Each structure stands twice: as C-alpha cells, then as structure tokens.
Amino acid sequence: MADADTTGVTELERLFDHVDTDSARLQPYEIDGHLPRAAARVETIADVERVQSVATSQEFAVISIGGRTTLELGMPPRRYDLALDLSGLNQVVEYEPNDFTISVQAGMTLAALQRTLAANGQFLPLDHPRFEQATVGGICAVGRGGLRRNALGGPRDWLIGMRMVKADGTAIKGGGKVVKNVSGYDLPKLFAGSLGTLGVIAEVTFKLRPQPASDQVVALHTDSFTQALAAARAAAAAAPFLNGCVALSGQAAARAASQGADILNDRPALVLRASGLESAADEALASALAAARSAGLEGEESRSPAIVETWQAIADLELGTPAGHTRLRIGLPPGNLERARSLIAELVPEIGSWVAAGDSGLLLLETPSVDADTVRTLRNQLGPLQGRLTIESAPQELKRSADVWGPPGPGVRLMHRVKEQFDPQGILNPGRYVDGI
Amino acid sequence: MVRELIEAIGEQAVVWHDEDLLVYEYDGTIDRGNPDVIALPKTTDDVVNLIRIANRYDAPVTPRGAGTGLSGGALAAKGGVIIGMNRMSTILDLDVENKTALVQPGVVNLDLGAEAERHGLAYAPDPSSQRACTIGGNVAENAGGPHTLAWGTTTNHVLALELVTADGEVQWIGHETRDEPGYDLVGCVVGSEGTVGIVTQVLVRLVPRPTAVRTMLAVYDSVRQASDAVSAVVASGIVPAALEMIDKMTIAAVEPVLNTGFPLDAEAVLLVEVDGPESQVEAEGARVEGILNRFEPREVRSATDPEERETLWAGRKGAIGALGQIMPNYYLLDGVVPRTTLPDVLDGVYEIAERYRLPVANMFHAGDGNLHPCLLFDEREPGATERVLDAGGEIMRLCVDAGGAITGEHGVGLEKRDYLPWIFTEDDMDTMKSLRAAFGPTENFNPCKIFPKGHGCGEAGHQHAQHQIAKFGPKAFV
Amino acid sequence: MSISAPPPTTEPLWLTEDRPDAGELGLCVHCGFCLNACPTYHDLGVETDSPRGRIALMRGLDDGRIAWSPRVQRHFDQCLQCRACETACPSKVPYGRLMEATRAEAFAQQKWPRRQRLIWRLVMRGVFPYPRRLRLAGYGLKLYQRSGLQFLVRRSGLLKRLAPRLAEIDALSPSARRPFFANRDTAREPLRGAVRARAALVTGCMMPLAFPETHRATVRVFARNGVAVSAPGAQVCCGALHAHGGDVEAARLLARSNIDAFTPESDDLPDAILINAAGCGSHLKEYGHLLRNDPEYAQRAAAFAARVRDVHEYLVEVGFSPPAGRIERTVTYQDSCHLSHAQGIRKPPREVLRSIPGLTLSEMRTPDRCCGSAGLYSVVQSEISQRVLAEKMDDVLSTSAEQICTANPGCMLQLDAGIAQYDRQGRMMPRSTHAIELLDESYRLGDEVDA
Structure with a gap:
C-alpha cells in the first residue's frame, strides 16, 4: 500500500505544479492532529477531476479544504491522505446583476463575493464567521444557517445551481442558473451540508438580493444572560421580521467588543438588527425594543455606526473558542430556548459564554468543564425539547469519547445508503461526519 | 393483488372497476395513464402495507394527491397501483409559537393556509391550484406559485417528513429547525416527484402574515412594454411578493367569466403585489408604481379592498382553467x-x-x-x-x-x-x-x-x- | 402513455334530446380545481364521486368506454347538485345542467330501481303538482304533529327501530305551521307610499305550509318599500325537484303552468317575479333553458326567466329603507347552494343582515359549503346527507351564532334537524330563519318604538 501511495503522490506531482509533500507546508492542513501526506492546490475544475481520478485509483482519502475556518468541525478523520485545497479556485464565472444571480468558483471567499456584489448594490444574504477567509464552497459544505437564520435561512435557501466533482473524478452538476427550477433532483441541496463526504463542490450559483435601504443594529445592556434571552424572545414575538435578534452573555459580549463590536461591552446584551426600507426597519426595531423593555431591559440603547463590523464580530462568536474550552451548539424550536437554557445551566457548572438567536432557537455555549457523560445527559434531556446538540470544538479527548454529532437520527440508514452510492470507496472526508460517514 | 389490497386496508379503500379506473387516468395535463387499481390509505401503516403488497406483485406504484399536477406526475404510466393520499387529510398540529404545522399529505394547500391565517400566520407556497392541490403533491413537485418570488418554493418551507420508502420502511427525516446533523434528505425528497417514496406526514414552516398588502394592476399596450417594466422592477431592488404577467389571449379567456376588470383590448397586464408592514408597503408600493409608470402604461391602479384584490387574483389563478372557454x-x-x-x-x-x-x-x-x-x-x-x-x-x-x-x-x-x-x-x-x-x-x-x-x-x-x-x-x- | 382517449364506439347511448351536451362536457379540462369544493368528494374521498370524476363518467358513457351500470348510476345519484364545483370551476363548466341532463337520461332510461320509480310517480307526480293535494298532505302532517302522535312516535323510538330510514325522514319533516299561507293573502298588506314596482311572488309548494311566515314577511317588507306584491292564484310547484331528479317531463309541465299563471299572454308582465326559496329561484331562472326547444313556450320562458329575482337580490336592486328596530342577536349565514353557487348571490343577504341594528353576523369557515339538504337528497341519500350535516354543524357551532339564517326551506329544515341533534348545550335557537324575516322583525320593532 505504501508503494501505491508513493506512486499516487508522484502521479499527482506530475500532474500539477501545486502539490506539496513537505511536512512544514502541510501544517496548515492539520485536522485534529492529523496531517495529510500531500496537499494539492487546484485552480480549475479539470484539476479537481484529475485529482479525484488519481485519488480513486489510489484509494486516497481526500479532504476538501477551503478557507480553513471550520476544520475543527466533525470527528477526527479516519484516514487523511490528501488535502484538496480549493482556495485557488476562486473566480467569478458568470454575473449578470440584473438577473440577480451569480456563479462563482468554490474557493472564492464570502468577503470577496460580497464585495463584487456590493458594487452593484446587491448581496448574498448569508452571514458566516470569518468571512474574509471562509470560502463559499466551505460554507455550502458545512451548509447551515447562522445566528440570523430566521431571516436569512441557510446556504440551501440561496443555492440554485452547483457543479461538483464526484469521488471518481466525474464532473456533474445540479440545478441551473435560474431562480426557480425543478428540473431533475435537487443535487445542490444534497451537497449543501454534506461536509465534503459526497463529492467536491467546485462551483456554485446563488440567487441574490438587493442591499436594503436601511440597516440598523442596536444593543440593549442588562445584568444577566437570562434576562437578555427573555427579552430576545419577547422582541422576536413582537417583531417577526427582524433581521437579527441575539442574546449575549457578558463574556460573549466582551469578546465581540474586543473584535470591533462598538456597541458592546462586558455586560450581557440583546442585539437587534432590522433591515429594509427606512420606515419598515424603524418600525420593526421600535416594536422589538418596546417588547424588550417591557420584558425588563432598562438603560440606554446604543446604535452602531459600523454595522458590518459590529455584526461580523457577533457572527464570529460562532467560532474561535479558546483552547481547552468546548463549544456546544444546540438547535431547537425558539419557544424552547429558555427551558433549554435553565436545563443546561443546571448540568454544566461553568459556562463562559452564551450566545442565542432568540428568533430561531440557536444556542451556542462555551465551557471549560464538560465531559462525555454530561454531554450524554444533556442530549437526553434536550431530546424532548426537540433540541439537537453538536460538539463543535473540543479537546481531542472529548471528541473521541463523545460523538460530536450525537446519536444518529432516524434518517441515518438512508444517509449511509446515499454515501454508499456517491462514494463507494469511502475516500471523501472519511469518518468525520454523522455515524462515521 | 386486489384481494390482498382489500384485505390489508378494507373494501371501502380499494377501487378497481372500469369507471373508477377511468376517472384516475388523467391529471391536469393532456397525458393519460391507465392504472389497474386505486388504493386510498388512511394511515401510514396502510401505505406500508400497500407498498409491500405491490412490491410482491412487482406492480408499479404511483402516488397521487388531488391529481391537479401539470406534468403527468400522478399518472400510472405503467399501470399498477395508484395510491391516492387524499383521505389522509388532517392537520395534526399547529404550533403558533414556533410557527410550524404538522400535516398529513392529503391536506389541501388552501385549507392549511386558512387554518394558519386564523393564527396570524401563512403557508407561503400558493400554486394556482391551491384550492384543490394537496401538500403531499406540493412536496412531490416542489410547487411554487405567485408568492414564491419573495418567499421561495415548497422546499424552503418543508422542515421534516415522514417517508415510506420503496422497500416499505418508514423513516422520519429532517428536523423542526433543520438542526439534525447529516444530509439534507428533505431537500432531496422535496421535488423528487414521487419517485423515491411516499410522504405520509409533513412538518412545514409557517410565516408571519404581512400586516399590509397592496395589489397593483398595470395595463400595457404591448407585451414588450410590460416585460420591460418587469425587468425594471426586478432590477430596482424591490422584491415584490408577486409579479405576474397576463397577456391578451388570457384576458380574453378570463374576463368574460371572472369579471376581473382586465381590459379586453390591452396587450398585457401586470399584477404586482407588495406586502409587509404598513409603512414598507406604502413606500415600496409608491416606488413600484413609479417604475410601472415609466413604461407608458394605459393605467396603473391598486385594489382598494380585499375583495377587489381577491378578484384580481382570481383572474390570475383561474386563468389556465378559463382557457377551456377558447x-x-x-x-x-x-x-x-x-x-x-x-x-x-x-x-x-x-x-x-x-x-x-x-x-x-x-x-x-x-x-x-x-x-x-x-x-x-x-x-x-x-x-x-x-x-x-x-x-x-x-x-x-x-x-x-x-x-x-x-x-x-x-x-x-x-x-x-x-x-x-x-x-x-x-x-x-x-x-x-x-x-x-x-x-x-x-x-x-x-x-x-x-x-x-x-x-x-x-x-x-x-x-x-x-x-x-x-x-x-x-x-x-x- | 397515450396522448388522448381511445376512439369512441358508435353505440347510441342517449335516448332523449335532454342528454348532456357534448360541447359542454368538452369544456372540462380536468384541472381538478373542483375537487375540494365538492362535499361528496370530501366525504367519500374517491374521485368517482367528484365533479371532475362524474364529468369523466358522462364522457366515458358518451365515448362508450364504460357501461351505464348501477354502480355508475350510484355515483350520479350521490351528487348533491349543490353546484359548489361551478363556483370553483375556472372553465365555467355548467355542471348543474350536465348533471340534470344525465339524470333526465337516467330517468328516461329507467336507471332507478323499480320501487324508487314508483314512489316518485306517487309523490312527485301525484302530489307536488297539485296545490290542493299538497294542502291536504299539509293538514295530515299537522294532524300527525298536533295530535301528539309525532311526539309519541319520536319518544318511543319505535320508528327508529322499525324503520330507521323513515325515522330520519320524520326528523326532517317540516312542521306544518298554521295558518297556512294563501296566495290571496298578498292583497291584504297595505302599501307604504307610492308604488315603485309591481312584483309577483312565487309561493311554491312547501313554503305556504311549512314557512308561511316567510311569505308574510316577504309581502310586508316589499310593501313597506313600495313594491306591490301579488301572488297569482293559478301557480303551481316550480318543478325544481323534478328537474333535479331528472323528471324533465313533469318539470316542463309545471313550468308551462307557471308561465301561464304569471305571464298570461299579455304584455302586462310584472317588474319582477319574486322568489324567496333559493332552490326554486335558480330553477325558475332556468325556465328558458328547460323550454328552449318548445316552439310555443321558448320565448315566453326566456322572458319569464329574465324577470325572476331572488328576494335579497331584488331588495338590494330596488333599494330598501334601513330598519330601525334593534335585534340583539348573533346569527350566522348559511349560503344556500342554489343562491350562492347557482345564482351567484352572496352579498345581498349579508347586506340585508348588516342593515339590522344590533344584529351581529358571525361567519362560518365555509358558509357556502352545502348542508346536505339538497332537496330530496336528505331523504334518498340520508347517510351521506347526515355526514355532510355533521360537518356543517361543526362549522356552525364554532361560530358565536345563536341562530342560523339561510335562504331556502330545505336548508332550514336540515339545519333545524342539525341543531336538534348537535347543539347539545342548547346554545342555538331551535329554528333557523330567513333574512327577510329578520328584516321584517326589525321593521316592526322599529314601528313599535315609534308608536
């Protein structure tokens, strides 16, 4: 096998200029302590096809990598031969502003994409932590909505077409470049959120939205996260069209403040965002604020002059957990947020940072003190609340002893069968996704 | 096989005489297919039993909702069993706080909409056949409708499903807040046109009902003007709730029967709707009206009351059927x-x-x-x-x-x-x-x-x- | 896959000229919009019992693709003829007409069981066309009810055990209310102010016996609004039940008698031919179609039909003075199928109700869904009718109404039976009413206050 591996790497080197085998230069591709044997930096879809066909013939385990912002997600890889670096595949393929659609290569960063769109007064309604590095391919592969998912949905909701390369190197596509399309199965949806285990996302087409005329971010400070959360629920109920409704604990707020959120300090806070036409945003914000105040939040409200930076600092709280800490992500119906919070607070002694989306039931928390047993208990108790807990970032020991994804849901049998169809050799990101997929 | 089907789900639930087969040979298209038997389950277990029996006889299975489809999806192209889901038509739960509804597949789109409306919510996808078409059929076809411009199609509104797969197994897939880790199987099943299984329960997302709505009618003397106006509205950055065009031939069919007030001699009319909070509707409505006016319309007017709005939409949604007049x-x-x-x-x-x-x-x-x-x-x-x-x-x-x-x-x-x-x-x-x-x-x-x-x-x-x-x-x- | 239906056979199927019109059948593009509007599809859940399905059956018969078996006939019989499908139909398929035509053929071809045909002849041809026989039957009914016999029979449950079907019919039987309305009564009501219009009232077969008050209220209300109402003495039953059942021969006979009674061959036609029963109204408006091939009557029938006005429709058309008497009551309005679906009259009754001070209208979710009465349907198809009624009562009881208001005697009887059966808390008034009666009551209460 070792011989075969060497042959494979040699073959790759023959095919590309951009194949690294030098261990120092492989460091950036480290995942949970594992280094690949080689990294291939591709620049065209044809490159990806060639890499995959070599990988298939050599049975190389391949992990697609974009901006390296979410490598901590998932179980440690079962095998890891080749890092497929897509960050060089980063061109705009087609952009007709008046169609409100854009096709870009997977390695383009979200920030670069948004800049291209902003020049035409448009944007892709997704926010993602570390958007300067995060690539659209990576964002789609992770495939989930963030703190503003109630207003924006997730990548699946904006994707209208995709080109992918299958494990064996066959280039395929799904969807198209029109905003409404039911021709054939919806492969883009299947690939969104597949964490690189079904194929390599090479190009994506999004539908776009015009930038709102008005965009406002306001914070209200308070004494406890519990209070901030209650206010967030009240605000969300009063103003269903908010474009962000986040409760932060003191520590979370302080970290965001240090990253440029000018309206936050070290006090727990409720942050509201409203966008749209001037009057509509004002109206939504006014009713949300009134509801928050009647839920007990007092004091001055602070309005951010630097909305993009402020919000990005908040979105960045989804990543960047300090070493030694564990970050848990819990998704549940928003109506169950407060019960979930008190249940967790009882079971986990030391919670550093809390972040919650009051309008969509997303709860992120960081703690230095959680073990596999506690995680299991939490999962059991969150079950009846329709809560799903994933460990997003954790010390190696915890990752190994507790399944980061949790016990597989009822659909897992089908998922294995899908995986089997798309990657029969099991060479794509092996072992890192749900139930060992 | 018919005997076995009857034994499994009862005599009242299996029909197979000539006249029954005749009325199940079409949907809303010009194609036809000839089933051998129609089974009408009431429970998920019924569906499982039916599929298992059909498999044993190697009989094709064709799921059917209300048979309003427009691509022949519900036709028994190769004969076999049609499984009609219309008797599973209960809204099982409506969660106002979390804005979701759990429904059986035979629930009619508009019935769900009406139920949601009673709680200040709405089910966004609104295909023209919404008076009759079922949620199960909508899921199969990933149905759209005029108001999917702003809100997206069925796939954006289905959170989880109970699916009976082709091997007769029952699977729940998806999650109320899309937080179940793993592949987006719901995204695969929605729009799969009944080729991978039969959906027996659907958890859908409801959206807040807009507090205000304005429906505008713009009348043009050429299709070109109207379509240029459409391009301009889209390019303006406003996302109307709906933006529909109706041409002269359609008006000729619709107007005499529905009295919608579309001028018979116009070449095209646009139906534009903006919704949301009062102030937004006012501002967006004014801007849209401005844009529509740039393309030399004969007239731009707004519906002044819900009834007039209803009438305008009846003209649009009834358009296809009305063509039978011509x-x-x-x-x-x-x-x-x-x-x-x-x-x-x-x-x-x-x-x-x-x-x-x-x-x-x-x-x-x-x-x-x-x-x-x-x-x-x-x-x-x-x-x-x-x-x-x-x-x-x-x-x-x-x-x-x-x-x-x-x-x-x-x-x-x-x-x-x-x-x-x-x-x-x-x-x-x-x-x-x-x-x-x-x-x-x-x-x-x-x-x-x-x-x-x-x-x-x-x-x-x-x-x-x-x-x-x-x-x-x-x-x-x- | 085949693109179109197999070629038709040549066997002649239809025997009369009343057959369903091929062109009208062709209007159906099987879009399916009608399905959810159809109470029987709702109840039975099979497309053979949907409007689209029944049209396909008619076409199938026409094409010779299916035989006219008793099973096929059952699907036709199970149709309520509520015509809700016509409201839903974007192609405006005249379903009611097609179903009547099919039933006319079925009647002519004797598709019914013998016993049913016999009873039809006895009752529908033997009693209904003759006002005096009807009146006699009315006295009989009154006697049965007044003597306490009905009470005893119902109390004992004897009928239920012996003949459950008859028991249901008994529950639905109108309570005959004396004094019966006589056509000459119309002359007694003094007019207020100048005569604005002259109208002739169709008093019908059942109404004078079971709902004489509705007629009296009608005459008073119009008199107050300057419309002189008369009721030609020679009139007979309108024949709607006969037409719905397929007995076009009897229907035509009755239509001709009425045309003679209301529009004797002179130019002196009334301004309106008034009717306060929705089922009759929609049929009267069809006289032109019914007699279209009758050389002697075709023209007169069309002229007659053009003058027919439902009372609500006419009230709004001529304008009525606002009533002053307060009626502190919440009512819900049941759109009689033959008023809403067949005649497209939905707003005028509500306008009348809303004009009454103190009255609140609490709408049902589906006020225009059939109550299951459907003329003789409640008797002939009592099982389906009962289930349709149960659903209707569910809707009624989910409103805050204390009384049901509707526009047709059949609906009133059916709904009264529904209240007796389903309103366990006794929240509702046991008798449903007609908007014209409420308006009349309000006028009279206003007068009392003035006095």
Whole structure:
C-alpha cells in the first residue's frame, strides 16, 4: 500500500505544479492532529477531476479544504491522505446583476463575493464567521444557517445551481442558473451540508438580493444572560421580521467588543438588527425594543455606526473558542430556548459564554468543564425539547469519547445508503461526519 | 393483488372497476395513464402495507394527491397501483409559537393556509391550484406559485417528513429547525416527484402574515412594454411578493367569466403585489408604481379592498382553467429563463406559436422568469396534437438556449422527461439515479417519470422527443 | 402513455334530446380545481364521486368506454347538485345542467330501481303538482304533529327501530305551521307610499305550509318599500325537484303552468317575479333553458326567466329603507347552494343582515359549503346527507351564532334537524330563519318604538 501511495503522490506531482509533500507546508492542513501526506492546490475544475481520478485509483482519502475556518468541525478523520485545497479556485464565472444571480468558483471567499456584489448594490444574504477567509464552497459544505437564520435561512435557501466533482473524478452538476427550477433532483441541496463526504463542490450559483435601504443594529445592556434571552424572545414575538435578534452573555459580549463590536461591552446584551426600507426597519426595531423593555431591559440603547463590523464580530462568536474550552451548539424550536437554557445551566457548572438567536432557537455555549457523560445527559434531556446538540470544538479527548454529532437520527440508514452510492470507496472526508460517514 | 389490497386496508379503500379506473387516468395535463387499481390509505401503516403488497406483485406504484399536477406526475404510466393520499387529510398540529404545522399529505394547500391565517400566520407556497392541490403533491413537485418570488418554493418551507420508502420502511427525516446533523434528505425528497417514496406526514414552516398588502394592476399596450417594466422592477431592488404577467389571449379567456376588470383590448397586464408592514408597503408600493409608470402604461391602479384584490387574483389563478372557454385543449408549458432574457424569449414564444398557427396564451410568474405559455388546440382536429407538441418542444428549447430550464415548478414528470438531456448530461442523470437508488428498490416507484427512456414506458413520447432532439441538437446548457 | 382517449364506439347511448351536451362536457379540462369544493368528494374521498370524476363518467358513457351500470348510476345519484364545483370551476363548466341532463337520461332510461320509480310517480307526480293535494298532505302532517302522535312516535323510538330510514325522514319533516299561507293573502298588506314596482311572488309548494311566515314577511317588507306584491292564484310547484331528479317531463309541465299563471299572454308582465326559496329561484331562472326547444313556450320562458329575482337580490336592486328596530342577536349565514353557487348571490343577504341594528353576523369557515339538504337528497341519500350535516354543524357551532339564517326551506329544515341533534348545550335557537324575516322583525320593532 505504501508503494501505491508513493506512486499516487508522484502521479499527482506530475500532474500539477501545486502539490506539496513537505511536512512544514502541510501544517496548515492539520485536522485534529492529523496531517495529510500531500496537499494539492487546484485552480480549475479539470484539476479537481484529475485529482479525484488519481485519488480513486489510489484509494486516497481526500479532504476538501477551503478557507480553513471550520476544520475543527466533525470527528477526527479516519484516514487523511490528501488535502484538496480549493482556495485557488476562486473566480467569478458568470454575473449578470440584473438577473440577480451569480456563479462563482468554490474557493472564492464570502468577503470577496460580497464585495463584487456590493458594487452593484446587491448581496448574498448569508452571514458566516470569518468571512474574509471562509470560502463559499466551505460554507455550502458545512451548509447551515447562522445566528440570523430566521431571516436569512441557510446556504440551501440561496443555492440554485452547483457543479461538483464526484469521488471518481466525474464532473456533474445540479440545478441551473435560474431562480426557480425543478428540473431533475435537487443535487445542490444534497451537497449543501454534506461536509465534503459526497463529492467536491467546485462551483456554485446563488440567487441574490438587493442591499436594503436601511440597516440598523442596536444593543440593549442588562445584568444577566437570562434576562437578555427573555427579552430576545419577547422582541422576536413582537417583531417577526427582524433581521437579527441575539442574546449575549457578558463574556460573549466582551469578546465581540474586543473584535470591533462598538456597541458592546462586558455586560450581557440583546442585539437587534432590522433591515429594509427606512420606515419598515424603524418600525420593526421600535416594536422589538418596546417588547424588550417591557420584558425588563432598562438603560440606554446604543446604535452602531459600523454595522458590518459590529455584526461580523457577533457572527464570529460562532467560532474561535479558546483552547481547552468546548463549544456546544444546540438547535431547537425558539419557544424552547429558555427551558433549554435553565436545563443546561443546571448540568454544566461553568459556562463562559452564551450566545442565542432568540428568533430561531440557536444556542451556542462555551465551557471549560464538560465531559462525555454530561454531554450524554444533556442530549437526553434536550431530546424532548426537540433540541439537537453538536460538539463543535473540543479537546481531542472529548471528541473521541463523545460523538460530536450525537446519536444518529432516524434518517441515518438512508444517509449511509446515499454515501454508499456517491462514494463507494469511502475516500471523501472519511469518518468525520454523522455515524462515521 | 386486489384481494390482498382489500384485505390489508378494507373494501371501502380499494377501487378497481372500469369507471373508477377511468376517472384516475388523467391529471391536469393532456397525458393519460391507465392504472389497474386505486388504493386510498388512511394511515401510514396502510401505505406500508400497500407498498409491500405491490412490491410482491412487482406492480408499479404511483402516488397521487388531488391529481391537479401539470406534468403527468400522478399518472400510472405503467399501470399498477395508484395510491391516492387524499383521505389522509388532517392537520395534526399547529404550533403558533414556533410557527410550524404538522400535516398529513392529503391536506389541501388552501385549507392549511386558512387554518394558519386564523393564527396570524401563512403557508407561503400558493400554486394556482391551491384550492384543490394537496401538500403531499406540493412536496412531490416542489410547487411554487405567485408568492414564491419573495418567499421561495415548497422546499424552503418543508422542515421534516415522514417517508415510506420503496422497500416499505418508514423513516422520519429532517428536523423542526433543520438542526439534525447529516444530509439534507428533505431537500432531496422535496421535488423528487414521487419517485423515491411516499410522504405520509409533513412538518412545514409557517410565516408571519404581512400586516399590509397592496395589489397593483398595470395595463400595457404591448407585451414588450410590460416585460420591460418587469425587468425594471426586478432590477430596482424591490422584491415584490408577486409579479405576474397576463397577456391578451388570457384576458380574453378570463374576463368574460371572472369579471376581473382586465381590459379586453390591452396587450398585457401586470399584477404586482407588495406586502409587509404598513409603512414598507406604502413606500415600496409608491416606488413600484413609479417604475410601472415609466413604461407608458394605459393605467396603473391598486385594489382598494380585499375583495377587489381577491378578484384580481382570481383572474390570475383561474386563468389556465378559463382557457377551456377558447379551445377545448391546451398544452401548458413551464419554462424558466434568466430574467433579463424575458422580453426576447417572449417575442420568441409568440413567433413560434404564429409559425405553428397555434393560439398562445401567456400568464406567468414574470418576476421569477417563470413562463407559462399555453398553446391552445382541439385534439379532434387531425394533426393538432402533434403540432402542439412540436411547438412546445421548440419553446422549451428556446428557454434552454436562453440559459434557462425546462420546468420551474410543474415538474418534469411524464411530459418533459425526454427533454431532460437538454440540460443534464448522462453523468448528471446517472448521479441523480444513484440518489434514487439510495432510497431502495425504486424502479417501480412512479416509473417513467423524470428520467428519459425506461422499460415499458411507451415510446410515443420518446420518439417524439428524439425527433425534437434531432432537430435542435442534443445539448444546450450542459 | 397515450396522448388522448381511445376512439369512441358508435353505440347510441342517449335516448332523449335532454342528454348532456357534448360541447359542454368538452369544456372540462380536468384541472381538478373542483375537487375540494365538492362535499361528496370530501366525504367519500374517491374521485368517482367528484365533479371532475362524474364529468369523466358522462364522457366515458358518451365515448362508450364504460357501461351505464348501477354502480355508475350510484355515483350520479350521490351528487348533491349543490353546484359548489361551478363556483370553483375556472372553465365555467355548467355542471348543474350536465348533471340534470344525465339524470333526465337516467330517468328516461329507467336507471332507478323499480320501487324508487314508483314512489316518485306517487309523490312527485301525484302530489307536488297539485296545490290542493299538497294542502291536504299539509293538514295530515299537522294532524300527525298536533295530535301528539309525532311526539309519541319520536319518544318511543319505535320508528327508529322499525324503520330507521323513515325515522330520519320524520326528523326532517317540516312542521306544518298554521295558518297556512294563501296566495290571496298578498292583497291584504297595505302599501307604504307610492308604488315603485309591481312584483309577483312565487309561493311554491312547501313554503305556504311549512314557512308561511316567510311569505308574510316577504309581502310586508316589499310593501313597506313600495313594491306591490301579488301572488297569482293559478301557480303551481316550480318543478325544481323534478328537474333535479331528472323528471324533465313533469318539470316542463309545471313550468308551462307557471308561465301561464304569471305571464298570461299579455304584455302586462310584472317588474319582477319574486322568489324567496333559493332552490326554486335558480330553477325558475332556468325556465328558458328547460323550454328552449318548445316552439310555443321558448320565448315566453326566456322572458319569464329574465324577470325572476331572488328576494335579497331584488331588495338590494330596488333599494330598501334601513330598519330601525334593534335585534340583539348573533346569527350566522348559511349560503344556500342554489343562491350562492347557482345564482351567484352572496352579498345581498349579508347586506340585508348588516342593515339590522344590533344584529351581529358571525361567519362560518365555509358558509357556502352545502348542508346536505339538497332537496330530496336528505331523504334518498340520508347517510351521506347526515355526514355532510355533521360537518356543517361543526362549522356552525364554532361560530358565536345563536341562530342560523339561510335562504331556502330545505336548508332550514336540515339545519333545524342539525341543531336538534348537535347543539347539545342548547346554545342555538331551535329554528333557523330567513333574512327577510329578520328584516321584517326589525321593521316592526322599529314601528313599535315609534308608536
């Protein structure tokens, strides 16, 4: 096998200029302590096809990598031969502003994409932590909505077409470049959120939205996260069209403040965002604020002059957990947020940072003190609340002893069968996704 | 087999006499299929039993909702069992706080909408057949509707499903807040046109009802002006709740029966709706009106009360059925094109219709670039059906060449499966088939749909498409 | 896959000229919009019992693709003829006409069981066309009810055990209310102010016996608004029940008698031919169609039909003075099918109700869904009728109404039976009413206050 591996790497080197085998230069591709044997930096879809066909013939385990912002997600890889670096595949393929659609290569960063769109007064309604590095391919592969998912949905909701390369190197596509399309199965949806285990996302087409005329971010400070959360629920109920409704604990707020959120300090806070036409945003914000105040939040409200930076600092709280800490992500119906919070607070002694989306039931928390047993208990108790807990970032020991994804849901049998169809050799990101997929 | 089906789900739930088969041979299209028996389950267990029995007899299974589909999806193309889901029609739960509803697949779209409305919520997808079509059918076809411009289609509103797969197993997939880790199987099942299993429960997302709504009617003396106005509205950055175009031929059909107030001598009217909070509706409405006025309309007016709005929408949603007034048959297409190409594509559609000497009516979701040219004909006239299919093929080709797709919301079904190679390669289609295979032994599950060819599916349509493909070349956007 | 239906056979199927019109059948594009509007599809859940399905059956018969078996006939019989499908139909398929035509053929071809045909002849041809026989039957009914016999029979449950079907019919039987309305009564009501219009009232077969008050209220209300109402003495039953059942021969006979009674061959036609029963109204408006091939009557029938006005429709057309008497009551309005679906009259009754001070209208979710009465349907198809009624009462009881208001005697009887059966808390008034009666009551209460 070792011989075969060497042959494979040699073959790759023959095919590309951009194949690294030098261990120092492989460091950036480290995942949970594992280094690949080689990294291939591709620049065209044809490159990806060639890499995959070599990988298939050599049975190389391949992990697609974009901006390296979410490598901590998932179980440690079962095998890891080749890092497929897509960050060089980063061109705009087609952009007709008046169609409100854009096709870009997977390695383009979200920030670069948004800049291209902003020049035409448009944007892709997704926010993602570390958007300067995060690539659209990576964002789609992770495939989930963030703190503003109630207003924006997730990548699946904006994707209208995709080109992918299958494990064996066959280039395929799904969807198209029109905003409404039911021709054939919806492969883009299947690939969104597949964490690189079904194929390599090479190009994506999004539908776009015009930038709102008005965009406002306001914070209200308070004494406890519990209070901030209650206010967030009240605000969300009063103003269903908010474009962000986040409760932060003191520590979370302080970290965001240090990253440029000018309206936050070290006090727990409720942050509201409203966008749209001037009057509509004002109206939504006014009713949300009134509801928050009647839920007990007092004091001055602070309005951010630097909305993009402020919000990005908040979105960045989804990543960047300090070493030694564990970050848990819990998704549940928003109506169950407060019960979930008190249940967790009882079971986990030391919670550093809390972040919650009051309008969509997303709860992120960081703690230095959680073990596999506690995680299991939490999962059991969150079950009846329709809560799903994933460990997003954790010390190696915890990752190994507790399944980061949790016990597989009822659909897992089908998922294995899908995986089997798309990657029969099991060479794509092996072992890192749900139930060992 | 019939005896076994009866034993499994009861005599009242299985029909198979000549007259029963006759009324289940069609849907809303011109295609037909001849089932051998129709089974009408009431529970998920019934569905499981039916599928197992059908599998034992190697009988094709075709799921059916209200049979309002527009691509032949509910037709028993290869005979076998039609499983009619209309008796599973209960709204099981409506969670106002978390804005979700759990429904059985036979619940009628508008009934769910009405129930949601009582709680200040709405179910966004609103296909024109919403008075009758079922949520299960909507899920199968990933149904759209005028108001999906702002809100997205069915796939954006389905959170989780109970699915009976082709091997007769029951699976829950998805999660109320989409937080179940793993593949987006719900995204795969929605729009799979009943080819991977039968949906027996659906958890849908509800949205807040807008507090205000303004519906505008703009009347133009040329289709070009109207479609330019559409492009301008889209480019302006406003996302209307709906943006619909209705042309002269459609008006001629609709107006006498529905009295919607569309002027009979106008070449095209636009129906534009903005909704949301009061102030937004006011501001957006004024801006849209300004844009509409730039293209020299004969008139722009707003509905002043809910009833007038209802009437305007009745004119749009009843348009297709009303065409029966002009000619006994119609062939309804569902092309979708990039929005900037709309004016040119529309010109092309009229040109093709004229060349084939066929009246054509257009009423469609202009804001999405989703065209619904409707070719009118009389099947009793010799050669008319063939002419219509030829013209239809050419129009579909026009859409594909403009960078579009062959169906925006009706589904590929039986009708358009031979055109799928116009937009997908063999590799693309093989990949899709491999996804289908993951759901079990699906070959007998709604056979002859979506994918071209297929054993025993009849070759008439296929040959026809081959003829088209020979004429226009096999590949466009591939 | 086949693109179109197999070619038709040549066997002649239809025997009369009343057959369903092929062109009208061709209007159906099987879009399916009608399904959810159809109470029987709702209840039975099979497309053979949907409007689209029944049209396909008619076409199937026409094409010779299916035989006219008793099973097929059952699907036709199970149709309520509520015509809700016509409201839903974007192609405006005249379903009601097609169903009547099919039933006419069925009647002519004797598709019914013998016993049913016999009873029809006895009752529908033997009693209904003759006002005096009807009146006699009315006295009989009154006697049965007044003597306490009905009470005893119902109390004992004897009928239920012996003949459950008859028991249901008994529950639905109108309570005969004396004094019966006589056509000459119309002359007694003094007019207020100048005569603005002259109208002739169709008093019908059942109404004078079971709902004489509705007629009296009608006469008073119009008199107050300057419309002189008369009721031609020679009139007979309108024949709607006969037409719905397929007995067109009897229907035509009755239509001709009425045309003679209301529009004797002179130019002196009334301004309106008034009717306060929705089922009759929609049929009267069809006289032109019914007699279209009658050389002697075709023209007169069309002229007659053109003058027919439902009372609500006419009130709004001529304008009525606002009533002053307060009626502190919440009512819900049941759109009688033959008023809403067949005649498209939905707003005028509500306008009348809203004009009454103190009255609140609490709408049902589906006020225009059939109550299951459907003329003789409640008797002939009592099982389906009962289930349709149960659903209707569910809707009624989910409103805050204390009384049901509707526009047709059949609906009133059916709904009264529904209240007796389902309103367990006794929240509702046991008798449903007609908007014209409420308006009349309000006028009279206003007068009392003035006095």
